[in-house]
Amino acid sequence: MSRGSTLAEKIIGRAAGHAVQPGDLAVVAVGMAMSVDSIAPSVIKVMREEFRIPKVADPEKVALFVDHVAPACNVSTAEGQAEVRRFAAEQGIRHLYDVGTGVCHQLMIDRGLARAGEVVLGSDSHSTAYGAIGAFGTGMGATDIALAFATGKTWLRVPETMKVELTGQLPAGVMSKDAILHLIGRLGIDGATYRAVEFYGAEDLTAASRITLCSMTTELGAKAGMIAFPQERLAEFGLPEWLFADPDAGYVHAETIDLAALSPQVSSPDDVDNVSSVDAVVGIHIDQVFLGTCTNGRLEDIHAAARILKGRRVAPHVRMIIIPASDDILKQSVADGSLISLLEAGATVSTPGCGPCIGRHQGVLAAGEACFSTANRNFRGRMGSPEADIYLGSPLTAAATALEGKIADPRNYL
Amino acid sequence: MARVWKFGDDIDTDQIVPGRYSPYMTSDADLPKYAFIEFRPEFPKEVRPGDVIVAEDNFGCGSSREYAPLALKRCGIAAIVANSFARIFFRNAINLGIPLFEDPAAVQALNDGDVVELDAAAGRITVGGRTIELRPQPRFVQDILAAGTIADYIRDHGRFPGE
Numbered sequence: 001m002s003r004g005s006t007l008a009e010k011i012i013g014r015a016a017g018h019a020v021q022p023g024d025l026a027v028v029a030v031g032m033a034m035s036v037d038s039i040a041p042s043v044i045k046v047m048r049e050e051f052r053i054p055k056v057a058d059p060e061k062v063a064l065f066v067d068h069v070a071p072a073c074n075v076s077t078a079e080g081q082a083e084v085r086r087f088a089a090e091q092g093i094r095h096l097y098d099v100g101t102g103v104c105h106q107l108m109i110d111r112g113l114a115r116a117g118e119v120v121l122g123s124d125s126h127s128t129a130y131g132a133i134g135a136f137g138t139g140m141g142a143t144d145i146a147l148a149f150a151t152g153k154t155w156l157r158v159p160e161t162m163k164v165e166l167t168g169q170l171p172a173g174v175m176s177k178d179a180i181l182h183l184i185g186r187l188g189i190d191g192a193t194y195r196a197v198e199f200y201g202a203e204d205l206t207a208a209s210r211i212t213l214c215s216m217t218t219e220l221g222a223k224a225g226m227i228a229f230p231q232e233r234l235a236e237f238g239l240p241e242w243l244f245a246d247p248d249a250g251y252v253h254a255e256t257i258d259l260a261a262l263s264p265q266v267s268s269p270d271d272v273d274n275v276s277s278v279d280a281v282v283g284i285h286i287d288q289v290f291l292g293t294c295t296n297g298r299l300e301d302i303h304a305a306a307r308i309l310k311g312r313r314v315a316p317h318v319r320m321i322i323i324p325a326s327d328d329i330l331k332q333s334v335a336d337g338s339l340i341s342l343l344e345a346g347a348t349v350s351t352p353g354c355g356p357c358i359g360r361h362q363g364v365l366a367a368g369e370a371c372f373s374t375a376n377r378n379f380r381g382r383m384g385s386p387e388a389d390i391y392l393g394s395p396l397t398a399a400a401t402a403l404e405g406k407i408a409d410p411r412n413y414l
Numbered sequence: 415m416a417r418v419w420k421f422g423d424d425i426d427t428d429q430i431v432p433g434r435y436s437p438y439m440t441s442d443a444d445l446p447k448y449a450f451i452e453f454r455p456e457f458p459k460e461v462r463p464g465d466v467i468v469a470e471d472n473f474g475c476g477s478s479r480e481y482a483p484l485a486l487k488r489c490g491i492a493a494i495v496a497n498s499f500a501r502i503f504f505r506n507a508i509n510l511g512i513p514l515f516e517d518p519a520a521v522q523a524l525n526d527g528d529v530v531e532l533d534a535a536a537g538r539i540t541v542g543g544r545t546i547e548l549r550p551q552p553r554f555v556q557d558i559l560a561a562g563t564i565a566d567y568i569r570d571h572g573r574f575p576g577e
Binding site: 026042068080124127140141154155190194271359360379384 | 424426428429432433434436437438439440441452453471472475476477478479480481483498500501502505506509510554563564565568574575576577
């Protein structure tokens with residue numbers, strides 16, 4: 001039975017050199033494979049010791065980032081970073097983005113390393129972000145990334161695709177983060193396991209908002225999150241003319257989200273799918289607010305927070321930590337004055353990178369503390385003590401929460 | 415004789431090995447000591463080579479950190495039987511040669527602390543005199559596990575799975 005192809009099937013088919021169907025195993029050319037300071041030392045070891053291949057297949061198709069603990073916080077991380085730098089030098093890898101340049105996923109997109117129509121691999125689960133610019137981006141472990149470095153290829157099972165249609169316009173005070181949290185709440189954290197998620201109706205959101213959507217599909221268990229741009233608008237977005245899902249493509253499931261009906265959403269401890277409208281959690285005491293990460297550390301996120309906090313003060317007991325997702329975003333937010341508004345409101349700024357998202361530095365939590373974060377995971381112990389609580393939400397909700405020192409509805413401040 | 419360590423739904427990689435205990439932050443040699451260090455602190459002290467993990471839905475969700483299944487492998491975990499696995503964990507564990515079985519009936523039949531005998535290659539587990547035939551894995555998984563690890567598979571076959 002012949003039918004059309006989804007975006008995932010088209011991209012994997014091109015990278016494999018033949019048409020594919022969901023469930024097939026395919027061997028594909030990898031457009032770019034990337035790793036980060038926390039995992040790259042393992043990748044290097046596996047490449048040399050397990051696969052016994054001394055050189056990467058193509059240094060132009062390898063990217064390395066020092067972002068997960070940047071700058072280093074102890075001798076062990078410093079040694080790991082030194083090894084990454086040595087490896088890049090000896091292998092002739094010029095795509096090395098060192099301390100302060102920013103989060104891997106932001107740079108993969110902004111510096112053109114993840115390209116539309118290609119299979120792109122990262123040793124980080126949020127590599128699904130690249131679907132926002134038309135790549136099939138997926139996260140894999142150190143062994144798979146080592147194999148991709150060494151051979152320029154990978155093998156994968158072609159995923160089934162789930163369709164998510166966005167309708168209407170986001171109301172004031174609601175961001176794409178709220179839409180993806182709502183979807184995760186609706187489907188659960190294994191709601192798209194092994195599947196690709198294709199978003200329709202996202203082309204008129206901002207580019208930054210589309211990255212947030214695709215990035216967090218990994219919180220549904222998805223293999224990839226893709227924006228389906230309308231065929232007639234591909235040129236406008238600078239995308240290849242073939243990069244559209246066929247009208248008769250096959251989907252295993254479909255969901256619709258009415259953006260206009262959404263309220264700000266909050267994910268409460270300890271799983272990302274524990275999602276409610278902000279109303280249900282208003283008033284919960286918060287000690288730290290973290291604005292940043294690959295999910296929500298972009299310029300529009302800093303602007304959103306500044307919109308609420310300009311001319312106001314964060315609650316005296318709140319530590320508000322801002323970490324721009326890249327050096328460019330940091331510079332832009334300095335130049336346009338949004339960052340100074342946040343500093344004057346009582347926030348502080350750390351080096352562009354992953355920050356305290358993984359609980360390793362720059363804002364680790366103590367027992368009994370609660371953090372409101374714009375990041376992507378609130379698993380117990382992720383940001384520090386297993387007796388700390390993590391709430392997730394949008395930059396607007398984070399800013400309102402910082403202001404009140406307890407979870408707050410941003411719509412009251414717009 | 416081996417014992418069953420049973421877990422519930424959605425055991426994420428931060429529960430298996432918190433990011434703060436990664437080899438990058440600590441040391442590679444210490445990795446097995448950190449398996450379930452906060453979620454189930456008795457696990458790294460009491461686990462014995464050959465023990466079996468049994469879990470409900472979506473085992474291993476969250477990050478791509480391969481050191482989560484690697485820690486379990488180095489503790490000597492002989493197999494993981496779950497209702498379902500998260501995608502990246504599944505791939506990482508198979509690459510490392512840890513036998514995974516998706517078998518809800520077996521999960522239901524096995525309890526924490528059960529003493530079992532496992533024949534992973536045959537896909538068979540015996541508990542209290544009753545032998546359970548585990549649901550067979552997909553062919554490509556069987557082939558990788560038969561070789562040992564993905565590195566062994568590629569060395570032996572000279573090609574990728576599916577090539």
